[in-house]
Amino acid sequence: MTARIYQIQKNALQSGKALTHKWVLEYAPAEAKKADPLTGWAGSGDTKQQLKLSFSSQDAAVAYAEREKIAYTVIATPPKTLKIQAYADNFR
Template sequence: MAARIYQRPKSAMQSGKAQTDQWVLEFAPSEARRADPLMGWTGSGDTQVQVVLKFPDCDAAQEYAKKHGIAARIHKTPVKTLKIQAYADNFR
């Protein structure tokens, strides 16, 4: 079982930082998705993809993965850089 651990990003529709401090462990799909011949929906028999585990910090997620024998990769959150600019700078 392969998984990835990452910090939940802020949504594009979100101005605050609610739930961005959580770390998430998601399992990678073990089989390809295929179209259902009757309805045309895509799906697979892999139910581990539906499991999303949330942790308060990265260390807790790593310990859980190690305890249960899950090979997990950690995706660090990129550093955010802000371009501080005054409104008056538009008219220079």
Template sequence: MAARIFQIPKNALQSGKARTGTWMLEFVPAEAKTPDPLTGWAGSGDTLEQIKLGFPSEAAARAYAERNGIAYNVVPTPPKTLKLQAYADNFR
């Protein structure tokens, strides 16, 4: 049973930063998804894939994983880059 811990990134369609400070713990899929012969939908028998736990900090997520004996991998948050440009740059 392995999991990954990561911070929720800002959605490209949102301008605010709500819920971006939340850290998530998701379990790594134990088996590959296979198409259902009747409907064609992809699915598997792995029920842990449906569990997503939210934490206020990385330390809280790590403590939960260690307390419950879950092997985890922390995915670092990518650095934020700002593209600074002036309105006048549209007319050059």
């Protein structure tokens, strides 16, 4: 079972940078979800998919994964790009 380690990104509807410094370890899905015939809800028997562990740094998350012998992949945080635009540019 493999895990992904990544840093939380800022939501598009969020103006502040709260909780964006945390790193998350979550397991990759081991099996595909299937629809329940009675309710129609999607689900699977994979319970590790429900776990989401948060850490203060990338090193702490990697150290945990190595200590527990979990195969992991670190997903790098993409660089932030700002689109500088003046209010007058909306009317061009």
